[in-house]
Amino acid sequence: MDAVFFDLDNTLYSAEHNLFNLIDVRINRYMHEVVGIAPERVDGLRRHYWAVYGVTLQGLIQEYGADAEHYLDYVHDIDVSSRLSADPCLEQELGRICARKFVFTNGSRDHAQRVLGCLGIERCFEAIYDIRVSNYIPKPQELPYLAVLKASGVAPQCSIMVEDSVPNLHTAARLGMKTILVGGDSDETAHFDAVARTASEAARVVQQWQGDA
Template sequence: MKAVFFDLDNTLYSAACNLFGLIDVRINRYMHEVVGIPAESVDALRCHYWRQYGVTLRGLMEEHGTDPEDYLHYVHDIDVTSRLRPDPQLRRQLDAMPQRKFVFTNGTAEHAERVLGCLGVRDCFEALFDIRVSDYCPKPQLPPYQAVLRRTQVAATEALMVEDSADNLTPAGRLGMRTILVASHARRPPQADAVVASVHQVPALVAHWQRQLA
């Protein structure tokens, strides 16, 4: 295994931090105040966009002509320091992993920079890949996975995807990547080779797999 691709939100930090709750509020406000969607229709439309397009942004682009950069700047304009703190344990564990490490997120690189800076792990990662890597096409659609593998020149069979979303692991597995789901109290779904309760368990599991291959 030569490379590990980590999702960002609710993967590199606990979902209990509820950082996405802040983004969630901004998405609803954007849809109502900027796009002009009636407040009572926002929740139903978001569900529709998730089912149809994978993320709210793509639905707004396709059905309302929304400027993606305007949306991304608005919804990620949150104070990450209100929910996140440095994680020295995670830093030590990432530093000890010999594999190349990347962040692969449906958010923005700017948001990722703020989150990783707050966690104190930014320099543990070689590069960040955001929703722009494949023209705003989100996970779990296939093109962004192909794009990050192409950009890093890593073969799928030599890569690992770490995610909090089982759906986002499906394309990774189909391409030949190994997969780890970060989810508390979850049974292992067919998309995942393993399930861990915390990202802190990932390095030890990867080391175990490496020993088996040796």
């Protein structure tokens, strides 16, 4: 395998840290305070946008003409250090992977850099591909995967996707990427190449695959 693509939120750190909850609060505030949507409509609209567009941002762009850059800055304006700290074990396991490593996220580059910095793993990755790589089109749509593979110069058959999202991994698998589900149920193993409890465990799976090659 030539490259490993890691999702960011709830993948490189456990969902138990509840960091994404802080972003959720900011998204709700943005929809009400900036866009002007009534509070009682926010939750329903977000579910609708996730079903139709994949992320709230695309719904707000398409239906309200929201400024994507303002949105990304606003919703990621959170104190990452209040929930995350250095993870030496993860840093060590990532360092043992003999392949190029990238972050591939639906969030923003600035947010990813803050998360990687808090975890102490920013040096482990060659590049960060955020939602801008495909003009704000999110995973699990194919376009961002194709854009990331093109930008990195990696063939899908020579790459691995590490994710906490089942739909995102389904797209990766359709394109020919190997898949590791992080934080999933072991019953889902049949749908993916591997299931890991943490990013460190996923890194060890990659190491094992490389050793078996």
